Amino acid sequence: MRIVVLAGGIGGARFLRGLKSAVPDADITVIGNTGDDIHLFGLKVCPDLDTVMYTLGGGINEDQGWGRTDESFTVKEELAAYGVGPTWFGLGDRDFATHIVRTQMLGAGYPLSAVTEALCDRWQPGVRLLPMSDDRVETHVAITEAGTGERRVIHFQEYWVRLRASVDAEAVVPVGAEQAKPAPGVLEAIAAADVIVFPPSNPVVSVGTILAVPGIREAIAAAGAPVVGLSPIVGGAPVRGMADKVLAAVGVESTAAAVALHYGTDLLDGWLVDTSDAAAVAEVEAAGITCRAVPLMMTDLEATAEMARAALELAEASQ
Amino acid sequence: MRIVVLAGGIGGARFLRGLKSAVPDADITVIGNTGDDIHLFGLKVCPDLDTVMYTLGGGINEDQGWGRTDESFTVKEELAAYGVGPTWFGLGDRDFATHIVRTQMLGAGYPLSAVTEALCDRWQPGVRLLPMSDDRVETHVAITEAGTGERRVIHFQEYWVRLRASVDAEAVVPVGAEQAKPAPGVLEAIAAADVIVFPPSNPVVSVGTILAVPGIREAIAAAGAPVVGLSPIVGGAPVRGMADKVLAAVGVESTAAAVALHYGTDLLDGWLVDTSDAAAVAEVEAAGITCRAVPLMMTDLEATAEMARAALELAEASQ
Numbered sequence: 263m264r265i266v267v268l269a270g271g272i273g274g275a276r277f278l279r280g281l282k283s284a285v286p287d288a289d290i291t292v293i294g295n296t297g298d299d300i301h302l303f304g305l306k307v308c309p310d311l312d313t314v315m316y317t318l319g320g321g322i323n324e325d326q327g328w329g330r331t332d333e334s335f336t337v338k339e340e341l342a343a344y345g346v347g348p349t350w351f352g353l354g355d356r357d358f359a360t361h362i363v364r365t366q367m368l369g370a371g372y373p374l375s376a377v378t379e380a381l382c383d384r385w386q387p388g389v390r391l392l393p394m395s396d397d398r399v400e401t402h403v404a405i406t407e408a409g410t411g412e413r414r415v416i417h418f419q420e421y422w423v424r425l426r427a428s429v430d431a432e433a434v435v436p437v438g439a440e441q442a443k444p445a446p447g448v449l450e451a452i453a454a455a456d457v458i459v460f461p462p463s464n465p466v467v468s469v470g471t472i473l474a475v476p477g478i479r480e481a482i483a484a485a486g487a488p489v490v491g492l493s494p495i496v497g498g499a500p501v502r503g504m505a506d507k508v509l510a511a512v513g514v515e516s517t518a519a520a521v522a523l524h525y526g527t528d529l530l531d532g533w534l535v536d537t538s539d540a541a542a543v544a545e546v547e548a549a550g551i552t553c554r555a556v557p558l559m560m561t562d563l564e565a566t567a568e569m570a571r572a573a574l575e576l577a578e579a580s581q
Numbered sequence: 582m583r584i585v586v587l588a589g590g591i592g593g594a595r596f597l598r599g600l601k602s603a604v605p606d607a608d609i610t611v612i613g614n615t616g617d618d619i620h621l622f623g624l625k626v627c628p629d630l631d632t633v634m635y636t637l638g639g640g641i642n643e644d645q646g647w648g649r650t651d652e653s654f655t656v657k658e659e660l661a662a663y664g665v666g667p668t669w670f671g672l673g674d675r676d677f678a679t680h681i682v683r684t685q686m687l688g689a690g691y692p693l694s695a696v697t698e699a700l701c702d703r704w705q706p707g708v709r710l711l712p713m714s715d716d717r718v719e720t721h722v723a724i725t726e727a728g729t730g731e732r733r734v735i736h737f738q739e740y741w742v743r744l745r746a747s748v749d750a751e752a753v754v755p756v757g758a759e760q761a762k763p764a765p766g767v768l769e770a771i772a773a774a775d776v777i778v779f780p781p782s783n784p785v786v787s788v789g790t791i792l793a794v795p796g797i798r799e800a801i802a803a804a805g806a807p808v809v810g811l812s813p814i815v816g817g818a819p820v821r822g823m824a825d826k827v828l829a830a831v832g833v834e835s836t837a838a839a840v841a842l843h844y845g846t847d848l849l850d851g852w853l854v855d856t857s858d859a860a861a862v863a864e865v866e867a868a869g870i871t872c873r874a875v876p877l878m879m880t881d882l883e884a885t886a887e888m889a890r891a892a893l894e895l896a897e898a899s900q
């Protein structure tokens with residue numbers, strides 16, 4: 263079975279671990295969000311790709327969900343001693359090595375997709391991990407500064423990590439997406455898929471950014487395979503992160519049903535909501551999307567594998 | 582008193598510490614060798630500049646004479662886990678931060694001289710540290726491979742660090758030197774100097790490389806200030822390192838007198854040899870260079886300061 267998953271960071275990575283456990287023999291291609299990539303200290307950092315790679319490769323810091331386990335922060339301390347920032351982004355020494363290798367390869371002319379493949383040679387994530395695009399796309403967020411009232415457009419990471427989404431996101435713009443091309447293999451994987459899955463990743467800044475690369479949304483809409491998604495909103499709030507802030511920026515309510523309708527019937531064939539959101543099933547089905555309520559909390563590997571099995575069963579039923 | 586010192590790595594840095602101790606109020610400009618600079622992992626590494634900066638700024642690993650004290654090697658281990666080399670160059674985590682800052686600034690368009698000044702803002706070496714040039718110069722060494730008999734031209738660092746000069750250096754070429762320009766301030770410092778000193782650095786790959794930048798040798802020869810040097814050869818062998826190997830490549834014997842004559846009377850006004858080489862004094866003086874025999878082992882700070890005082894007295898006497 264060929265499965266294509268559009269993944270952001272922590273939520274997507276943990277779902278993928280459950281999916282691999284549920285169908286260990288499946289041929290899984292992950293299309294990773296690169297809109298939260300950022301250049302720090304002259305190095306190219308790809309947080310979502312690395313979170314998927316480290317999580318599936320056994321190198322992730324399980325407690326925080328991102329970054330490396332058994333990490334130290336000597337380089338970061340030294341950079342701060344030089345007065346070089348930003349200090350709000352927590353790059354550890356082990357993680358730095360990944361960014362150094364990536365930046366060196368990019369500088370030598372390799373596209374990000376080839377670099378990602380090379381990094382995965384070490385991590386053996388058990389999936390084919392593709393960046394959504396080899397072209398540079400960076401999500402920016404328009405905010406009004408709390409103190410000054412000044413309107414600013416900042417990098418998504420500054421909004422997410424430094425400000426912790428503490429102010430409203432007035433607009434979310436994937437800068438460069440319009441000119442970006444899908445990375446080699448992306449459209450082919452979508453066309454050849456037996457199932458396409460939107461895991462419980464952020465619908466705006468993760469899955470939404472991937473869909474903003476011209477050709478990807480169209481390929482998914484045109485694919486013969488069923489497309490099923492899992493709601494990242496449970497009981498009217500994001501399970502993790504601050505998805506409600508960026509959903510508001512695109513005028514979408516933070517409810518399981520609203521996110522399904524935001525993706526829309528041109529993309530989604532099936533949608534899973536949490537059992538606590540069972541009341542949303544009728545609304546989603548009324549829009550023409552097959553919907554089921556199942557437990558959607560990724561509390562452990564088995565619970566997550568069960569979610570993956572439910573998604574695949576729903577795909578089968580949505581054919 | 583304005584003193585200009587042409588410095589390589591360990592020998593030059595330790596001499597400078599003695600010089601600062603001997604004349605704490607002197608205005609010292611160091612023209613640093615950048616011919617042993619190397620790009621590693623996409624980062625610009627300047628071993629000699631850093632050795633001077635760390636030594637005078639209190640960050641040096643005293644035992645090995647290069648690199649940072651209290652160092653760890655997490656990044657290097659991770660790079661090795663990615664299969665990315667070279668593994669023979671020992672970059673520690675603290676040291677990596679220096680190279681990351683430097684590379685980021687160079688990438689942003691700052692010349693190496695401005696970057697070096699910015700790094701020194703942190704280290705406060707108490708001297709003005711100038712790279713010999715903002716242009717890229719890399720010393721390469723021609724060798725014949727021990728096993729295969731193959732002739733190869735390799736980076737100086739590979740010859741020095743990986744091979745530990747275990748094969749003959751057949752030629753030493755400062756690639757790029759002919760097209761290089763002295764960094765801003767270099768010629769001005771030489772012209773304004775009261776004394777110019779060649780510390781006991783390597784006469785070929787350290788001081789020799791600096792002199793290979795068009796304009797620098799000529800400026801020193803034309804300077805009004807006396808030029809004095811300290812022999813890095815004591816008792817027919819280098820005090821440190823493998824200077825004999827690269828002296829042989831340029832056809833110079835490893836003796837205190839031969840090195841003085843190699844610099845020549847167009848540059849040198851005075852030359853210090855070690856007391857064990859007192860027999861060389863007559864030969865050097867016969868060539869027209871004032872020469873004295875004094876203890877030249879930098880065993881501790883006071884012994885080194887005494888060497889510096891002897892060099893300044895010799896300069897006075899050579900006027």
